[in-house]
Amino acid sequence: MNLTNCLVLAALVFACGVFGLLRSRHIINLLISIELMLNAVMINFIAFAHFRAADPTAGSVFVIFIIALTSAEMAVALAVVMALYRQRHPLDVERMKRLRG
Protein backbone atom coordinates (compact mmCIF):
# COMPACT_ATOMS: atom_id res chain seq x y z
CA MET A 1 0.00 0.00 0.00
CA ASN A 2 1.68 3.19 -1.13
CA LEU A 3 0.74 6.56 -2.55
CA THR A 4 0.71 5.39 -6.18
CA ASN A 5 -1.75 2.56 -5.42
CA CYS A 6 -4.13 5.00 -3.74
CA LEU A 7 -3.92 7.52 -6.55
CA VAL A 8 -4.54 4.87 -9.20
CA LEU A 9 -7.54 3.63 -7.22
CA ALA A 10 -8.87 7.20 -6.96
CA ALA A 11 -8.38 7.80 -10.67
CA LEU A 12 -10.21 4.55 -11.49
CA VAL A 13 -13.12 5.42 -9.20
CA PHE A 14 -13.31 8.91 -10.73
CA ALA A 15 -13.28 7.42 -14.23
CA CYS A 16 -16.08 5.01 -13.19
CA GLY A 17 -18.07 8.03 -12.03
CA VAL A 18 -17.58 9.88 -15.32
CA PHE A 19 -18.43 6.71 -17.28
CA GLY A 20 -21.57 6.18 -15.21
CA LEU A 21 -22.60 9.77 -15.75
CA LEU A 22 -22.30 9.38 -19.50
CA ARG A 23 -23.91 5.94 -19.75
CA SER A 24 -26.76 5.71 -17.26
CA ARG A 25 -30.23 6.98 -17.96
CA HIS A 26 -31.80 7.06 -14.52
CA ILE A 27 -31.41 10.21 -12.45
CA ILE A 28 -30.59 8.31 -9.26
CA ASN A 29 -27.79 6.55 -11.15
CA LEU A 30 -26.44 9.93 -12.19
CA LEU A 31 -26.40 11.08 -8.57
CA ILE A 32 -24.63 7.85 -7.52
CA SER A 33 -22.03 8.44 -10.25
CA ILE A 34 -21.39 11.93 -8.90
CA GLU A 35 -21.00 10.46 -5.40
CA LEU A 36 -18.41 8.04 -6.82
CA MET A 37 -16.44 10.97 -8.25
CA LEU A 38 -16.57 12.74 -4.90
CA ASN A 39 -15.37 9.59 -3.13
CA ALA A 40 -12.42 9.44 -5.50
CA VAL A 41 -11.57 13.00 -4.47
CA MET A 42 -11.71 12.01 -0.81
CA ILE A 43 -9.39 9.02 -1.39
CA ASN A 44 -6.97 11.44 -3.05
CA PHE A 45 -7.04 13.85 -0.14
CA ILE A 46 -6.58 11.14 2.50
CA ALA A 47 -3.80 9.47 0.53
CA PHE A 48 -1.91 12.73 0.10
CA ALA A 49 -2.46 13.61 3.75
CA HIS A 50 -1.18 10.22 4.90
CA PHE A 51 1.81 9.71 2.63
CA ARG A 52 3.08 13.04 1.53
CA ALA A 53 1.68 16.32 2.79
CA ALA A 54 3.57 18.67 5.04
CA ASP A 55 0.27 19.59 6.67
CA PRO A 56 -1.68 16.30 7.04
CA THR A 57 -4.44 17.75 9.25
CA ALA A 58 -5.59 20.13 6.50
CA GLY A 59 -6.27 17.29 4.08
CA SER A 60 -8.26 15.29 6.62
CA VAL A 61 -10.30 18.34 7.59
CA PHE A 62 -10.99 19.08 3.93
CA VAL A 63 -12.53 15.60 3.58
CA ILE A 64 -14.95 16.35 6.41
CA PHE A 65 -15.91 19.61 4.69
CA ILE A 66 -16.49 17.73 1.43
CA ILE A 67 -18.78 15.23 3.17
CA ALA A 68 -20.79 17.99 4.85
CA LEU A 69 -21.18 20.31 1.87
CA THR A 70 -21.85 17.67 -0.77
CA SER A 71 -24.53 16.10 1.42
CA ALA A 72 -26.23 19.49 1.45
CA GLU A 73 -25.95 19.50 -2.34
CA MET A 74 -27.36 15.97 -2.59
CA ALA A 75 -30.22 16.88 -0.24
CA VAL A 76 -31.26 19.61 -2.67
CA ALA A 77 -30.82 17.20 -5.58
CA LEU A 78 -33.07 14.59 -3.94
CA ALA A 79 -35.69 17.23 -3.18
CA VAL A 80 -35.78 18.13 -6.87
CA VAL A 81 -35.92 14.42 -7.75
CA MET A 82 -38.99 14.10 -5.50
CA ALA A 83 -40.65 17.06 -7.20
CA LEU A 84 -39.85 15.56 -10.59
CA TYR A 85 -41.19 12.16 -9.55
CA ARG A 86 -44.50 13.69 -8.52
CA GLN A 87 -44.87 15.30 -11.92
CA ARG A 88 -44.04 12.24 -14.01
CA HIS A 89 -43.14 8.83 -12.76
CA PRO A 90 -40.28 7.48 -14.85
CA LEU A 91 -37.10 9.34 -13.89
CA ASP A 92 -35.56 8.65 -17.26
CA VAL A 93 -33.08 11.18 -18.61
CA GLU A 94 -33.95 10.29 -22.20
CA ARG A 95 -37.43 11.62 -21.59
CA MET A 96 -36.20 14.96 -20.17
CA LYS A 97 -36.67 16.58 -23.53
CA ARG A 98 -39.22 19.23 -22.87
CA LEU A 99 -36.30 21.64 -23.02
CA ARG A 100 -33.69 20.85 -25.59
CA GLY A 101 -30.28 22.44 -25.09
Place this chain on the structure above:
Amino acid sequence: MNLHTAILLLPDALLLAAPFIVLFVDLFFNPQHDARPVRRTLTVTLLAVLAATGAALAWGAPEVVFLNAYRVAPWMLWFKACFAGAALVAARMAEPCFAGAEGQPARLTRPGEFFTLLAFAAGGMSLTLSARDLITLFIGLELATIPLYVLAGYYRRHEDSTEGAMKYIIMGSLATAFVLFGYSLLYGAAGHLQFDALAAHLAAHPGDPLVRAAALFIFTAAAFKLALAPFHMWAPDVYHGAPLPVAAFLSTASKAAAAGFLVVLFYGPLAPIRPALAPVFAILAAVTMLVGNLGSLRQENFRRFMAYSSIAQAGYLLLAFLAERDFAVGALLYFLTVYLIANLAAFFVYALVRGEGVAAVNGLARTHPALAAVLLLAFFSLAGIPPLAGFNGKFWLFTAAAGAGRYGLVLFAVLNAVVSLYYYMNVIRAAYIEPPPVGRSVKVPRDVAWLLALLAALLLGLALCPAFNRAVFAAAARP
Protein backbone atom coordinates in the same frame (compact mmCIF):
# COMPACT_ATOMS: atom_id res chain seq x y z
CA MET B 1 -8.79 44.70 14.68
CA ASN B 2 -8.07 48.27 13.60
CA LEU B 3 -10.27 50.72 11.73
CA HIS B 4 -8.69 49.88 8.38
CA THR B 5 -9.49 46.16 8.66
CA ALA B 6 -12.99 46.90 9.90
CA ILE B 7 -13.82 49.18 6.97
CA LEU B 8 -12.65 46.66 4.39
CA LEU B 9 -14.42 43.75 6.07
CA LEU B 10 -17.72 45.59 6.59
CA PRO B 11 -19.21 44.90 3.10
CA ASP B 12 -18.59 41.16 3.48
CA ALA B 13 -19.95 41.11 6.99
CA LEU B 14 -23.13 42.87 5.86
CA LEU B 15 -23.53 40.69 2.78
CA LEU B 16 -23.14 37.50 4.82
CA ALA B 17 -25.52 38.85 7.48
CA ALA B 18 -28.15 39.81 4.89
CA PRO B 19 -29.80 36.34 4.56
CA PHE B 20 -30.09 36.03 8.33
CA ILE B 21 -31.61 39.50 8.65
CA VAL B 22 -34.15 38.66 5.93
CA LEU B 23 -34.98 35.30 7.50
CA PHE B 24 -35.37 36.91 10.93
CA VAL B 25 -37.68 39.64 9.64
CA ASP B 26 -39.77 37.09 7.76
CA LEU B 27 -40.07 34.87 10.85
CA PHE B 28 -40.95 37.46 13.47
CA PHE B 29 -42.27 40.60 11.78
CA ASN B 30 -44.11 39.22 8.78
CA PRO B 31 -47.04 37.07 9.97
CA GLN B 32 -48.78 37.13 6.56
CA HIS B 33 -45.56 36.24 4.72
CA ASP B 34 -45.98 39.12 2.29
CA ALA B 35 -43.29 39.77 -0.26
CA ARG B 36 -42.99 43.50 0.24
CA PRO B 37 -41.57 43.79 3.79
CA VAL B 38 -39.02 41.03 3.14
CA ARG B 39 -37.95 42.55 -0.14
CA ARG B 40 -37.63 45.96 1.49
CA THR B 41 -35.45 44.51 4.24
CA LEU B 42 -33.21 42.90 1.65
CA THR B 43 -33.08 46.13 -0.37
CA VAL B 44 -32.05 48.18 2.66
CA THR B 45 -29.36 45.66 3.63
CA LEU B 46 -27.99 45.50 0.11
CA LEU B 47 -28.00 49.31 -0.18
CA ALA B 48 -25.95 49.31 3.04
CA VAL B 49 -23.57 46.81 1.41
CA LEU B 50 -23.24 49.06 -1.64
CA ALA B 51 -22.60 52.10 0.57
CA ALA B 52 -20.01 50.18 2.60
CA THR B 53 -18.26 49.03 -0.58
CA GLY B 54 -18.23 52.57 -1.91
CA ALA B 55 -16.79 53.84 1.36
CA ALA B 56 -14.14 51.13 1.42
CA LEU B 57 -13.15 51.88 -2.18
CA ALA B 58 -13.04 55.62 -1.48
CA TRP B 59 -10.91 54.91 1.60
CA GLY B 60 -8.23 54.01 -0.91
CA ALA B 61 -6.67 51.33 1.23
CA PRO B 62 -4.58 48.44 -0.04
CA GLU B 63 -5.62 44.86 0.61
CA VAL B 64 -6.18 43.45 4.07
CA VAL B 65 -5.62 39.83 5.08
CA PHE B 66 -7.69 38.46 7.91
CA LEU B 67 -6.42 35.41 9.85
CA ASN B 68 -4.47 34.34 6.75
CA ALA B 69 -7.70 32.85 5.39
CA TYR B 70 -9.59 35.84 4.08
CA ARG B 71 -8.41 38.66 1.88
CA VAL B 72 -10.16 41.83 0.75
CA ALA B 73 -8.60 43.85 -2.08
CA PRO B 74 -10.11 46.82 -3.94
CA TRP B 75 -10.93 44.85 -7.10
CA MET B 76 -12.80 42.30 -4.98
CA LEU B 77 -14.86 45.08 -3.43
CA TRP B 78 -15.85 46.07 -6.95
CA PHE B 79 -17.05 42.51 -7.67
CA LYS B 80 -18.93 42.42 -4.35
CA ALA B 81 -20.74 45.63 -5.26
CA CYS B 82 -21.75 43.94 -8.53
CA PHE B 83 -23.18 40.91 -6.70
CA ALA B 84 -25.09 43.11 -4.25
CA GLY B 85 -26.42 45.29 -7.07
CA ALA B 86 -27.55 42.29 -9.13
CA ALA B 87 -29.29 40.76 -6.10
CA LEU B 88 -30.98 44.09 -5.41
CA VAL B 89 -32.37 44.44 -8.92
CA ALA B 90 -33.34 40.74 -9.12
CA ALA B 91 -35.19 41.05 -5.80
CA ARG B 92 -37.16 44.05 -7.06
CA MET B 93 -37.92 42.13 -10.25
CA ALA B 94 -39.17 39.15 -8.22
CA GLU B 95 -41.50 41.02 -5.88
CA PRO B 96 -44.51 41.23 -8.27
CA CYS B 97 -44.24 37.47 -8.95
CA PHE B 98 -45.42 36.82 -5.39
CA ALA B 99 -48.66 38.74 -5.88
CA GLY B 100 -51.30 37.13 -8.09
CA ALA B 101 -51.91 39.16 -11.23
CA GLU B 102 -55.52 40.08 -12.11
CA GLY B 103 -57.25 37.47 -10.01
CA GLN B 104 -54.83 34.70 -10.89
CA PRO B 105 -52.98 32.84 -8.14
CA ALA B 106 -49.46 33.98 -7.33
CA ARG B 107 -46.80 32.44 -9.51
CA LEU B 108 -44.28 32.18 -6.71
CA THR B 109 -44.89 31.44 -3.04
CA ARG B 110 -42.87 31.81 0.18
CA PRO B 111 -41.10 35.12 -0.42
CA GLY B 112 -39.06 34.84 2.80
CA GLU B 113 -37.21 31.76 1.59
CA PHE B 114 -36.77 33.16 -1.91
CA PHE B 115 -35.08 36.38 -0.79
CA THR B 116 -33.03 34.55 1.85
CA LEU B 117 -31.66 32.18 -0.79
CA LEU B 118 -30.91 35.10 -3.11
CA ALA B 119 -28.94 36.80 -0.34
CA PHE B 120 -27.12 33.55 0.52
CA ALA B 121 -26.04 33.15 -3.10
CA ALA B 122 -24.67 36.72 -3.17
CA GLY B 123 -22.87 36.12 0.14
CA GLY B 124 -21.34 32.90 -1.16
CA MET B 125 -20.05 34.64 -4.27
CA SER B 126 -18.43 37.28 -2.11
CA LEU B 127 -16.83 34.55 0.04
CA THR B 128 -15.45 32.82 -3.07
CA LEU B 129 -13.61 35.93 -4.19
CA SER B 130 -12.00 36.64 -0.84
CA ALA B 131 -10.76 33.11 -0.16
CA ARG B 132 -7.12 32.70 0.79
CA ASP B 133 -7.14 28.92 1.08
CA LEU B 134 -8.81 26.06 -0.72
CA ILE B 135 -11.32 25.27 2.05
CA THR B 136 -12.72 28.81 2.07
CA LEU B 137 -12.79 28.79 -1.72
CA PHE B 138 -14.74 25.52 -1.72
CA ILE B 139 -17.22 26.71 0.93
CA GLY B 140 -17.79 29.97 -0.94
CA LEU B 141 -18.42 28.20 -4.23
CA GLU B 142 -20.90 25.78 -2.66
CA LEU B 143 -22.66 28.54 -0.74
CA ALA B 144 -23.05 30.40 -4.02
CA THR B 145 -24.36 27.45 -6.05
CA ILE B 146 -26.61 25.43 -3.71
CA PRO B 147 -29.10 28.32 -3.22
CA LEU B 148 -29.09 28.82 -6.99
CA TYR B 149 -30.13 25.16 -7.54
CA VAL B 150 -33.14 25.76 -5.30
CA LEU B 151 -33.96 29.10 -6.93
CA ALA B 152 -33.75 27.60 -10.44
CA GLY B 153 -36.42 25.05 -9.46
CA TYR B 154 -38.54 27.52 -7.55
CA TYR B 155 -41.69 26.87 -9.62
CA ARG B 156 -42.08 23.58 -7.78
CA ARG B 157 -45.14 22.38 -9.69
CA HIS B 158 -43.88 23.44 -13.09
CA GLU B 159 -42.24 20.71 -15.15
CA ASP B 160 -39.89 23.03 -17.05
CA SER B 161 -38.59 24.53 -13.83
CA THR B 162 -37.91 21.20 -12.10
CA GLU B 163 -36.34 19.77 -15.23
CA GLY B 164 -34.10 22.81 -15.59
CA ALA B 165 -33.13 22.63 -11.91
CA MET B 166 -32.31 18.92 -12.26
CA LYS B 167 -30.03 19.58 -15.21
CA TYR B 168 -28.41 22.45 -13.32
CA ILE B 169 -27.78 20.26 -10.27
CA ILE B 170 -26.27 17.41 -12.28
CA MET B 171 -24.00 19.79 -14.21
CA GLY B 172 -23.16 21.80 -11.09
CA SER B 173 -22.29 18.71 -9.04
CA LEU B 174 -20.16 17.43 -11.89
CA ALA B 175 -18.31 20.76 -11.85
CA THR B 176 -17.93 20.49 -8.07
CA ALA B 177 -16.42 17.01 -8.42
CA PHE B 178 -13.97 18.29 -11.05
CA VAL B 179 -12.96 21.32 -9.03
CA LEU B 180 -12.46 19.16 -5.92
CA PHE B 181 -10.31 16.71 -7.87
CA GLY B 182 -8.21 19.69 -8.93
CA TYR B 183 -7.94 20.89 -5.33
CA SER B 184 -6.83 17.43 -4.17
CA LEU B 185 -4.03 17.44 -6.74
CA LEU B 186 -2.99 20.95 -5.68
CA TYR B 187 -2.93 19.78 -2.08
CA GLY B 188 -0.87 16.77 -3.06
CA ALA B 189 1.63 18.96 -4.90
CA ALA B 190 2.06 21.68 -2.29
CA GLY B 191 1.19 19.80 0.90
CA HIS B 192 -0.77 22.80 2.17
CA LEU B 193 -4.14 24.37 1.45
CA GLN B 194 -3.03 28.01 1.79
CA PHE B 195 -2.58 30.03 -1.39
CA ASP B 196 0.78 31.33 -0.11
CA ALA B 197 2.11 27.80 0.16
CA LEU B 198 0.78 26.96 -3.32
CA ALA B 199 2.47 30.03 -4.79
CA ALA B 200 5.71 29.20 -3.00
CA HIS B 201 5.57 25.62 -4.32
CA LEU B 202 4.98 26.81 -7.87
CA ALA B 203 7.86 29.28 -7.57
CA ALA B 204 10.14 26.42 -6.54
CA HIS B 205 8.84 23.89 -9.13
CA PRO B 206 7.43 25.91 -12.07
CA GLY B 207 6.51 22.96 -14.31
CA ASP B 208 5.04 20.55 -11.74
CA PRO B 209 2.80 18.19 -13.79
CA LEU B 210 0.49 17.64 -10.82
CA VAL B 211 -0.28 21.36 -10.69
CA ARG B 212 -0.83 21.51 -14.45
CA ALA B 213 -3.34 18.65 -14.26
CA ALA B 214 -5.03 20.39 -11.32
CA ALA B 215 -5.27 23.64 -13.29
CA LEU B 216 -6.98 21.83 -16.17
CA PHE B 217 -9.52 20.19 -13.85
CA ILE B 218 -10.27 23.52 -12.14
CA PHE B 219 -10.57 25.37 -15.43
CA THR B 220 -13.00 22.74 -16.75
CA ALA B 221 -15.19 23.27 -13.69
CA ALA B 222 -15.06 27.04 -14.13
CA ALA B 223 -16.00 26.57 -17.80
CA PHE B 224 -19.13 24.73 -16.65
CA LYS B 225 -20.02 27.59 -14.32
CA LEU B 226 -19.32 30.25 -16.94
CA ALA B 227 -21.25 28.21 -19.55
CA LEU B 228 -18.38 28.19 -22.02
CA ALA B 229 -18.87 25.97 -25.08
CA PRO B 230 -18.73 22.93 -25.11
CA PHE B 231 -19.89 22.98 -21.48
CA HIS B 232 -22.80 25.34 -22.12
CA MET B 233 -25.65 22.89 -22.81
CA TRP B 234 -27.29 23.37 -19.41
CA ALA B 235 -27.60 27.15 -19.61
CA PRO B 236 -30.54 27.58 -22.04
CA ASP B 237 -32.61 24.90 -20.29
CA VAL B 238 -31.94 26.26 -16.82
CA TYR B 239 -32.70 29.85 -17.86
CA HIS B 240 -35.84 28.67 -19.64
CA GLY B 241 -37.17 26.85 -16.60
CA ALA B 242 -36.11 29.27 -13.89
CA PRO B 243 -38.27 32.23 -12.82
CA LEU B 244 -37.31 35.35 -14.79
CA PRO B 245 -35.59 37.18 -11.86
CA VAL B 246 -33.53 34.05 -11.13
CA ALA B 247 -32.51 33.82 -14.79
CA ALA B 248 -31.46 37.47 -14.59
CA PHE B 249 -29.39 36.79 -11.46
CA LEU B 250 -27.83 33.67 -13.01
CA SER B 251 -26.84 35.45 -16.19
CA THR B 252 -25.24 38.37 -14.32
CA ALA B 253 -24.00 37.72 -10.78
CA SER B 254 -23.29 34.02 -11.26
CA LYS B 255 -21.28 34.75 -14.39
CA ALA B 256 -19.35 37.52 -12.64
CA ALA B 257 -18.63 35.16 -9.73
CA ALA B 258 -17.25 32.49 -12.07
CA ALA B 259 -15.03 35.10 -13.74
CA GLY B 260 -13.90 36.30 -10.30
CA PHE B 261 -13.11 32.71 -9.32
CA LEU B 262 -10.85 32.39 -12.36
CA VAL B 263 -9.13 35.67 -11.47
CA VAL B 264 -8.57 34.53 -7.87
CA LEU B 265 -6.80 31.36 -9.00
CA PHE B 266 -5.17 32.22 -12.33
CA TYR B 267 -3.88 35.62 -11.28
CA GLY B 268 -3.24 34.34 -7.76
CA PRO B 269 -1.40 31.16 -6.79
CA LEU B 270 -1.64 29.55 -10.24
CA ALA B 271 -0.34 32.64 -12.10
CA PRO B 272 2.90 30.95 -13.30
CA ILE B 273 0.99 28.36 -15.36
CA ARG B 274 -1.53 30.77 -16.90
CA PRO B 275 0.64 31.36 -20.03
CA ALA B 276 0.63 27.60 -20.64
CA LEU B 277 -3.18 27.64 -20.57
CA ALA B 278 -3.49 30.69 -22.86
CA PRO B 279 -4.10 28.58 -26.03
CA VAL B 280 -6.96 26.81 -24.20
CA PHE B 281 -8.46 30.17 -23.23
CA ALA B 282 -8.15 31.43 -26.82
CA ILE B 283 -9.76 28.36 -28.42
CA LEU B 284 -12.60 28.18 -25.90
CA ALA B 285 -13.23 31.92 -26.27
CA ALA B 286 -13.57 31.58 -30.05
CA VAL B 287 -15.80 28.48 -29.89
CA THR B 288 -17.98 30.00 -27.18
CA MET B 289 -18.57 33.24 -29.09
CA LEU B 290 -19.50 31.32 -32.21
CA VAL B 291 -21.85 28.89 -30.43
CA GLY B 292 -23.52 31.65 -28.44
CA ASN B 293 -24.07 33.87 -31.45
CA LEU B 294 -25.32 31.10 -33.73
CA GLY B 295 -27.59 29.85 -30.94
CA SER B 296 -29.15 33.27 -30.34
CA LEU B 297 -30.08 33.69 -33.98
CA ARG B 298 -32.99 31.27 -33.85
CA GLN B 299 -34.45 31.66 -30.35
CA GLU B 300 -38.11 32.54 -29.86
CA ASN B 301 -38.16 32.34 -26.08
CA PHE B 302 -36.69 35.40 -24.38
CA ARG B 303 -34.87 33.49 -21.64
CA ARG B 304 -33.27 31.05 -24.07
CA PHE B 305 -32.31 34.03 -26.22
CA MET B 306 -30.64 35.72 -23.26
CA ALA B 307 -28.96 32.42 -22.30
CA TYR B 308 -27.26 32.16 -25.69
CA SER B 309 -26.50 35.87 -25.67
CA SER B 310 -24.79 35.51 -22.29
CA ILE B 311 -22.87 32.47 -23.57
CA ALA B 312 -21.52 34.69 -26.37
CA GLN B 313 -20.67 37.42 -23.85
CA ALA B 314 -18.80 34.83 -21.73
CA GLY B 315 -16.72 34.11 -24.82
CA TYR B 316 -15.70 37.78 -25.09
CA LEU B 317 -15.04 37.83 -21.35
CA LEU B 318 -12.52 35.01 -21.64
CA LEU B 319 -10.34 37.22 -23.88
CA ALA B 320 -9.31 39.19 -20.79
CA PHE B 321 -7.42 36.19 -19.40
CA LEU B 322 -4.90 36.43 -22.24
CA ALA B 323 -3.51 39.71 -20.83
CA GLU B 324 -1.28 40.50 -17.88
CA ARG B 325 -2.91 40.83 -14.46
CA ASP B 326 -3.58 44.56 -13.96
CA PHE B 327 -4.97 45.18 -17.41
CA ALA B 328 -6.95 41.93 -17.42
CA VAL B 329 -8.67 42.64 -14.12
CA GLY B 330 -9.44 46.22 -15.13
CA ALA B 331 -10.93 45.13 -18.45
CA LEU B 332 -12.97 42.40 -16.72
CA LEU B 333 -14.30 44.80 -14.10
CA TYR B 334 -15.31 47.34 -16.72
CA PHE B 335 -16.92 44.77 -19.00
CA LEU B 336 -18.75 42.94 -16.20
CA THR B 337 -20.13 46.10 -14.59
CA VAL B 338 -21.56 47.33 -17.88
CA TYR B 339 -22.76 43.86 -18.91
CA LEU B 340 -24.56 43.47 -15.56
CA ILE B 341 -26.34 46.79 -15.93
CA ALA B 342 -27.43 46.16 -19.53
CA ASN B 343 -28.55 42.58 -18.87
CA LEU B 344 -30.51 43.51 -15.75
CA ALA B 345 -32.24 46.38 -17.59
CA ALA B 346 -33.22 44.08 -20.49
CA PHE B 347 -34.55 41.41 -18.11
CA PHE B 348 -36.43 44.03 -16.13
CA VAL B 349 -38.29 45.31 -19.19
CA TYR B 350 -39.38 41.76 -20.03
CA ALA B 351 -40.40 41.20 -16.39
CA LEU B 352 -42.65 44.27 -16.62
CA VAL B 353 -44.15 43.18 -19.94
CA ARG B 354 -44.68 39.68 -18.44
CA GLY B 355 -43.89 37.98 -21.71
CA GLU B 356 -42.30 34.61 -22.45
CA GLY B 357 -41.39 35.18 -26.07
CA VAL B 358 -38.97 37.66 -27.57
CA ALA B 359 -42.00 39.09 -29.38
CA ALA B 360 -43.60 40.15 -26.09
CA VAL B 361 -42.19 43.65 -26.53
CA ASN B 362 -43.80 44.15 -29.96
CA GLY B 363 -44.79 47.78 -30.40
CA LEU B 364 -43.53 48.83 -27.00
CA ALA B 365 -42.32 52.14 -28.46
CA ARG B 366 -45.90 53.11 -29.27
CA THR B 367 -47.45 52.13 -25.95
CA HIS B 368 -44.54 52.76 -23.54
CA PRO B 369 -41.83 54.84 -25.23
CA ALA B 370 -39.71 55.16 -22.07
CA LEU B 371 -39.53 51.37 -21.55
CA ALA B 372 -38.69 50.91 -25.22
CA ALA B 373 -35.89 53.44 -24.85
CA VAL B 374 -34.43 51.49 -21.90
CA LEU B 375 -34.60 48.30 -23.97
CA LEU B 376 -32.90 50.11 -26.86
CA LEU B 377 -30.03 51.32 -24.65
CA ALA B 378 -29.62 47.89 -23.02
CA PHE B 379 -29.41 45.96 -26.28
CA PHE B 380 -27.26 48.59 -28.02
CA SER B 381 -24.89 48.35 -25.07
CA LEU B 382 -24.86 44.52 -25.20
CA ALA B 383 -24.17 44.70 -28.92
CA GLY B 384 -21.39 47.26 -28.32
CA ILE B 385 -22.58 50.30 -30.28
CA PRO B 386 -20.06 53.15 -29.76
CA PRO B 387 -21.67 55.88 -27.66
CA LEU B 388 -22.71 53.33 -25.03
CA ALA B 389 -20.65 51.81 -22.25
CA GLY B 390 -20.89 48.31 -23.77
CA PHE B 391 -18.59 49.45 -26.56
CA ASN B 392 -15.84 50.44 -24.12
CA GLY B 393 -16.21 47.12 -22.28
CA LYS B 394 -15.71 45.14 -25.49
CA PHE B 395 -12.94 47.52 -26.56
CA TRP B 396 -10.91 46.81 -23.39
CA LEU B 397 -11.38 43.04 -23.79
CA PHE B 398 -10.27 43.14 -27.44
CA THR B 399 -7.32 45.33 -26.44
CA ALA B 400 -6.37 42.69 -23.86
CA ALA B 401 -6.31 39.99 -26.55
CA ALA B 402 -4.49 42.25 -29.03
CA GLY B 403 -1.90 43.11 -26.38
CA ALA B 404 -1.14 39.40 -26.10
CA GLY B 405 -0.51 39.33 -29.87
CA ARG B 406 -3.64 37.37 -30.83
CA TYR B 407 -4.81 39.55 -33.71
CA GLY B 408 -6.61 36.69 -35.49
CA LEU B 409 -8.73 36.07 -32.42
CA VAL B 410 -9.56 39.78 -32.15
CA LEU B 411 -10.66 39.81 -35.78
CA PHE B 412 -12.83 36.75 -35.15
CA ALA B 413 -14.35 38.43 -32.07
CA VAL B 414 -15.14 41.58 -34.04
CA LEU B 415 -16.86 39.51 -36.75
CA ASN B 416 -18.85 37.78 -34.02
CA ALA B 417 -19.88 41.13 -32.60
CA VAL B 418 -21.22 42.01 -36.05
CA VAL B 419 -23.28 38.81 -36.11
CA SER B 420 -24.63 39.61 -32.64
CA LEU B 421 -25.82 43.00 -33.95
CA TYR B 422 -28.39 41.16 -36.06
CA TYR B 423 -30.23 39.44 -33.25
CA TYR B 424 -30.00 42.34 -30.81
CA MET B 425 -31.39 44.64 -33.50
CA ASN B 426 -34.19 42.12 -34.07
CA VAL B 427 -35.50 42.82 -30.55
CA ILE B 428 -35.22 46.56 -31.11
CA ARG B 429 -37.06 46.15 -34.43
CA ALA B 430 -39.86 44.28 -32.64
CA ALA B 431 -40.16 47.05 -30.06
CA TYR B 432 -40.09 49.91 -32.57
CA ILE B 433 -41.67 48.62 -35.80
CA GLU B 434 -44.05 45.73 -35.06
CA PRO B 435 -47.62 46.64 -34.11
CA PRO B 436 -48.45 46.27 -30.40
CA PRO B 437 -50.67 43.33 -29.33
CA VAL B 438 -54.17 44.05 -28.07
CA GLY B 439 -54.84 44.14 -24.36
CA ARG B 440 -51.31 44.27 -22.99
CA SER B 441 -51.27 46.06 -19.67
CA VAL B 442 -47.91 47.15 -18.33
CA LYS B 443 -47.74 48.84 -14.95
CA VAL B 444 -44.50 50.53 -13.95
CA PRO B 445 -44.36 51.40 -10.24
CA ARG B 446 -42.54 54.60 -9.42
CA ASP B 447 -39.48 53.02 -7.75
CA VAL B 448 -39.04 50.70 -10.74
CA ALA B 449 -39.22 53.69 -13.07
CA TRP B 450 -36.44 55.39 -11.10
CA LEU B 451 -34.38 52.19 -11.04
CA LEU B 452 -34.68 51.73 -14.81
CA ALA B 453 -33.88 55.39 -15.39
CA LEU B 454 -30.77 54.97 -13.24
CA LEU B 455 -29.66 51.87 -15.18
CA ALA B 456 -30.22 53.62 -18.52
CA ALA B 457 -28.39 56.73 -17.33
CA LEU B 458 -25.45 54.57 -16.22
CA LEU B 459 -25.28 52.88 -19.62
CA LEU B 460 -25.10 56.28 -21.30
CA GLY B 461 -23.09 58.10 -18.67
CA LEU B 462 -20.35 55.60 -17.81
CA ALA B 463 -19.03 55.63 -21.37
CA LEU B 464 -18.77 59.41 -21.43
CA CYS B 465 -17.21 59.63 -17.98
CA PRO B 466 -13.44 59.11 -17.95
CA ALA B 467 -13.47 59.12 -14.14
CA PHE B 468 -15.26 55.74 -14.19
CA ASN B 469 -12.57 54.32 -16.43
CA ARG B 470 -9.83 55.60 -14.14
CA ALA B 471 -11.61 54.32 -11.03
CA VAL B 472 -11.96 50.81 -12.49
CA PHE B 473 -8.35 50.50 -13.59
CA ALA B 474 -7.09 52.06 -10.36
CA ALA B 475 -9.07 49.54 -8.31
CA ALA B 476 -7.73 46.72 -10.49
CA ALA B 477 -4.12 47.85 -10.22
CA ARG B 478 -4.04 48.13 -6.43
CA PRO B 479 -2.99 44.77 -4.96
